[in-house]
Amino acid sequence: MIDLALIGIGTGNPEHLTLQAIREINTADLILIPRKGSAKADLADLRRTICAEVLTNKATRIAEFDVPCRDVENPDYLVGVNDWHDAIVAAWQDAIAAHLPDDGPQDRAKSLKVALLVWGDPALYDSTLRIAARLDPAPNIRSIPGIMSMNMLAAAHAIALNDIGAPFIVTTGRQLRDHGWPSGVDTLVVMLDGECSFQYLDFEGVTIYWGAYVGMAEQILRKGPLAELGPQIVAERAKSRDDHGWIMDIYLLRRAAGGR
Template structure:
């Protein structure tokens, strides 16, 4: 039976590949890469650099396909259907690649930025392909160092504070309101800098873009002060490279603790 590795490759630093990831790379015959176009060609090159660093030349094949466009203008009730359509279009591509490019006894691999379990669609798409029943394969998952882990490591801080929860959410959700009962919030996939609506609150931000790459940018400090700088650096970086991948941690300062009930 065909076998697939879903390999988390970290946030961008080749040194963040785990030993388990390197072992999976070395057992792979065919690597599938979705090409996001010329603007993001350096993302494809980072993957090739990782392969070149760990695998003998000629020991594997790379098969590329064009990544389908997603309707990023869809909002509100149309957002989830638009994402579903995009994932199904990707499933069509995955199914074709596995059927036509992977031999019955070969192992293929998808190289996933960060960790495959955190805001990534690969696992869901593979399940959709299997559910169609037109091609059979097994797959395993190799965890990676997520951008969240990389972010807090680079800022030399933790995700949570003692006995306190932390929540990971999206910019779209943050724009709807700060999560109830949580003072430490990691935000991903925020194209609109939703942190701006909280600039008048007592909140620190730890922000990072292109984590683990030579283009890495880090900013931290009180949101009211750091926010405008982040907006400027983000706009400049996006203009320079044509794309940006960033994430951030918002840390709200402790509010007054309510008095304990009588008798406690």
């Protein structure tokens, strides 16, 4: 029996771990750390740093595994993602199987507590919960909430996510590019945007609050009129990605109430 804890770790800063997250890390028998190639080695390093700072249980084992690459050439985005998730499931299962108890029937009958450290919160624009549901046999899955990137963005800029009594929408760059600004809201939080899709919008009256590597030592923050900052952010994002080999960014767009 596998007891699988998906632990939200925020943006990788150990100071942002909840007490529940720290407790779960220390009750795990096995912590899995994904490797995403040399260009993204920082992401594995941050997980190792978290374990080094908060893990006090000497019996807990740490195992690393290579994350399969998604076929970005597949013209059917959903099919490509589905195939990618199947490959990740196989990688998880191999890593877990390599660390199952092997000291006899009594050990094998015990539940193995496995933990995965998940960026942000497993419930927001993250596929870890869906991937975990594909494991066979099905584990007992628990989701441990973490600080979401949009919370970190709002805190970094010292702003509220919503205007008084007003709704806001959390969406993706793909949705913004393909469908434009959603009707009925004046505030958008945009995630998973590798193309700076705000470039497809009418800039008039729109303010952007942008952040990259939010909560990390490399944090970059920009805020101001989209018409002025848009081109600067496009250039700065490209440079930062080249410098680090990867980038995580998020932004909030706000327009005057009732804007079009």
